[in-house]
Amino acid sequence: MKSKNIAVSFFILSLLVISINSCKDDSITEPSTEFKGLNYPSYFGLPHYNFTSNPLTAKGVQLGRELFYDPILSIDSTISCGSCHSQTHAFADHNGGFSEGVNQAKGNRNAPAIFNLAWNTSFMLDGGINHIEIMPLAPIVNPLEMNETISNVLLKLNRHRDYPTKFYEVFGKKTIDDQMLFYAITQFQGTIISDGSKYDMVQQGKSIYTIEENAGYQLFKTHCSSCHKEPLITDNSFRNNGLDTIFNDLGREKITQLAEDRGKFKVPSLRNVELTYPYMHNGSFFTLESVIDHYTDGIKLSPTLDPRLSSRIKLTGAEKFQLVSFLKTLTDYTLLSNPNLTKPR
Amino acid sequence: MKIKASIILLFLSAIFFSNCKESGPEPISPTKGTLQIQFIHTWAMDSHVFELNKKLFHPTTSDTLTFTKLMYYVSNIQLKNSDGSWWISPESYYLIDVSKPASMILNIIDIPTGTYSEMKYVMGVDSLRNVSGSQTGALSTANVMFWDWNSGYIMLKAEGISQNSATKSFAFHLGGFSGVNYIVTQKSTNFLGKSLNISDSKMPILAILANPARLWHTSPSLSVTNAIQMPGAKAKVMAKDFYDGITFESLQE
Numbered sequence: 001m002k003s004k005n006i007a008v009s010f011f012i013l014s015l016l017v018i019s020i021n022s023c024k025d026d027s028i029t030e031p032s033t034e035f036k037g038l039n040y041p042s043y044f045g046l047p048h049y050n051f052t053s054n055p056l057t058a059k060g061v062q063l064g065r066e067l068f069y070d071p072i073l074s075i076d077s078t079i080s081c082g083s084c085h086s087q088t089h090a091f092a093d094h095n096g097g098f099s100e101g102v103n104q105a106k107g108n109r110n111a112p113a114i115f116n117l118a119w120n121t122s123f124m125l126d127g128g129i130n131h132i133e134i135m136p137l138a139p140i141v142n143p144l145e146m147n148e149t150i151s152n153v154l155l156k157l158n159r160h161r162d163y164p165t166k167f168y169e170v171f172g173k174k175t176i177d178d179q180m181l182f183y184a185i186t187q188f189q190g191t192i193i194s195d196g197s198k199y200d201m202v203q204q205g206k207s208i209y210t211i212e213e214n215a216g217y218q219l220f221k222t223h224c225s226s227c228h229k230e231p232l233i234t235d236n237s238f239r240n241n242g243l244d245t246i247f248n249d250l251g252r253e254k255i256t257q258l259a260e261d262r263g264k265f266k267v268p269s270l271r272n273v274e275l276t277y278p279y280m281h282n283g284s285f286f287t288l289e290s291v292i293d294h295y296t297d298g299i300k301l302s303p304t305l306d307p308r309l310s311s312r313i314k315l316t317g318a319e320k321f322q323l324v325s326f327l328k329t330l331t332d333y334t335l336l337s338n339p340n341l342t343k344p345r
Numbered sequence: 346m347k348i349k350a351s352i353i354l355l356f357l358s359a360i361f362f363s364n365c366k367e368s369g370p371e372p373i374s375p376t377k378g379t380l381q382i383q384f385i386h387t388w389a390m391d392s393h394v395f396e397l398n399k400k401l402f403h404p405t406t407s408d409t410l411t412f413t414k415l416m417y418y419v420s421n422i423q424l425k426n427s428d429g430s431w432w433i434s435p436e437s438y439y440l441i442d443v444s445k446p447a448s449m450i451l452n453i454i455d456i457p458t459g460t461y462s463e464m465k466y467v468m469g470v471d472s473l474r475n476v477s478g479s480q481t482g483a484l485s486t487a488n489v490m491f492w493d494w495n496s497g498y499i500m501l502k503a504e505g506i507s508q509n510s511a512t513k514s515f516a517f518h519l520g521g522f523s524g525v526n527y528i529v530t531q532k533s534t535n536f537l538g539k540s541l542n543i544s545d546s547k548m549p550i551l552a553i554l555a556n557p558a559r560l561w562h563t564s565p566s567l568s569v570t571n572a573i574q575m576p577g578a579k580a581k582v583m584a585k586d587f588y589d590g591i592t593f594e595s596l597q598e
Binding site: 124128129130131132133134137138140141142149150151154177178179182183254255257 | 478481491493495496
C-alpha cells in the first residue's frame with residue numbers, strides 16, 4: 001500500500017522526467033503543410049523558375065499575398081503592388097498610360113499584367129530583370145514608384161507588430177532579410193496562374209468555340225501566333241511592332257546597348273487581353289479594335305521593325321470582329337475572382 | 346525491498362534513456378585554422394594612404410577629387426595545397442567598403458591545417474551569381490550594389506565630389522558579367538615565394554594592396570566622364586585598370 005503509492009509516484013515522476021528531457025530539436029519550426037504543388041495544365045510545359053530553393057507553402061504564399069497588398073513597401077505607405085496591379089484586370093494597370101507611383105509621380109511605362117510569371121524568362125517591358133525573385137526590387141527602389149530603400153523596408157517590417165512572427169513561421173529566422181521578403185512575394189506571384197479561360201477549356205476539350213470565335217482563332221493563328229505563341233500566348237521575345245519611327249523610349253536597347261534592339265519591347269501574353277488595357281509599353285491604345293487597326297493600317301517604319309510586320313496585315317471588318325471575339329476567349333474569369341489572390345482583410 | 350529497487354531502477358532508466366544521445370562515436374575532425382586577409386588602400390604612386398573625405402590629386406588626369414564612397418566585391422577565394430589541389434572557401438563573397446574598417450579585414454576560417462603556396466581570388470561577382478536571384482550576406486540587395494532595372498551586381502562603386510566634374514560630383518558604378526562587357530577578374534598570388542602555413546595555433550595575416558588612382562590609369566579626366574551607370578566598354582576599362590593594379594603586399598606569419 002505504502003510501497004504501491006511510492007511505485008505509482010515514481011512512475012509518474014519518471015514519465016515527467018522523460019517528457020522534460022526528451023530530445024529537443026533546437027532547429028527551425030517545420031514549415032506548414034506543403035502545397036500539392038503548382039497547379040497548371042501540362043501544355044504549359046515546366047515553369048522556368050525552379051521552386052526548389054523557395055518551396056511553396058501555404059503560409060509562404062499567404063505572407064507574399066499580404067506583402068503584395070501592403071503599402072508598407074512604399075516610402076509614405078500609400079502605394080502597394082496592388083495599387084497598380086489590379087486583380088480585376090488580371091493584375092495589369094488599367095489606371096492610365098504611364099503607371100503612377102508615390103505623390104502621383106508618373107512613370108515611363110505602363111505596368112504589365114502579372115500572371116504565369118513562373119514561365120517568364122525575363123521581366124519588365126525591356127527584359128531588364130533576369131529573375132523573378134528580384135523583380136520587386138525595381139518598383140520598391142524606383143523614385144517614380146515606391147521610392148524606398150531595401151534597408152528601410154526591412155526596418156519597417158522588423159519593427160512591425162505582426163510581420164516578424166509571420167516571417168518566422170515561414171522561414172524560421174528571427175530577423176527579416178531581403179531574401180525572405182523576395183521569396184515570400186515570389187511564392188504569391190508564382191501562384192497567380194491564368195489557365196481557366198475559354199481558350200484553355202477548348203484546349204482541354206471541355207468547351208467549343210462559337211463560329212465567330214473559331215474563325216477568329218484561325219485568323220489569330222495565321223497573323224498573330226508566331227509572336228503571341230500558344231499556349232502562353234507569348235514567345236517572351238522582344239520585338240518592334242511599329243509604334244514609332246523614332247523611339248524616345250529605346251526599349252530593349254537600353255539593356256543590351258545594341259542599336260538592333262532599338263524600339264523593341266517584350267511580346268506580352270495576350271491572355272486576359274480584354275482587360276489589360278491600355279495596350280503597349282506606353283499604354284497608347286485603349287481598345288482591342290484600335291490595336292488591330294494599328295496592325296492593319298498603322299504600322300510605322302523603322303530599321304528595327306519586326307520582319308513579320310513589313311508587309312501589311314489585311315483584315316476585313318468582319319474578320320476584325322472575329323479576331324476580337326477570339327481574343328475575348330482568353331479572359332480567365334477564375335483568375336479575376338480567385339479569392340486566394342484578393343487583398344486580404 | 347524488491348519492489349522499491351525495481352521502481353528506483355525504472356526511475357533511473359527513465360532519466361538515462363531520456364537524454365538525447367547521438368548514435369555512434371564522435372568523429373575526429375582534422376585541425377583547422379584561419380587566414381586573415383587585409384585590404385589596404387593607397388593613392389597613386391607616392392604611397393599616400395587612401396582615405397575617404399580627403400582631397401586627393403590625380404597625377405595623370407590632374408583632377409582634384411574627394412571620394413565619399415568606395416565599395417567593391419572580392420570573391421571565390423581558393424588556396425593551393427602542397428599536393429597541388431585547391432581548397433575552395435565556401436560561399437566566399439565579400440564587400441569591401443572603405444567607410445567600414447571591419448569590412449576590409451576578411452577572416453577566412455576553417456582552412457585545413459597545412460602549407461599553401463598560392464591563393465586565387467576573384468575581383469567582382471561571378472556570372473552565375475548575377476543571374477541567381479535573391480541572395481544573402483554580401484550579395485544581399487540591401488547593400489545597394491545590385492542594379493534594380495538591369496539585373497546584375499554593381500561590382501565596384503566609386504562616388505565623390507570634384508571641381509573638375511561638370512556636375513561637381515562623380516559616380517562610377519562598374520559591373521558587367523557577360524559577353525564583351527565582362528569585367529570579373531581572376532587574380533592570384535604566390536606570396537612572392539613565401540609559404541602560407543595554416544595551423545590552429547597561429548593566424549597569418551595577408552595584406553593585399555589596392556590603388557583607387559588606378560581607376561584613371563587609362564580613363565579620362567572627370568571633366569570628360571564623371572559617371573558610368575551600366576556595363577559597357579567604359580566600365581570595363583576602368584574596372585580592369587583597378588583590378589589589374591591590385592597586388593600582394595605582405596604575408597605575416
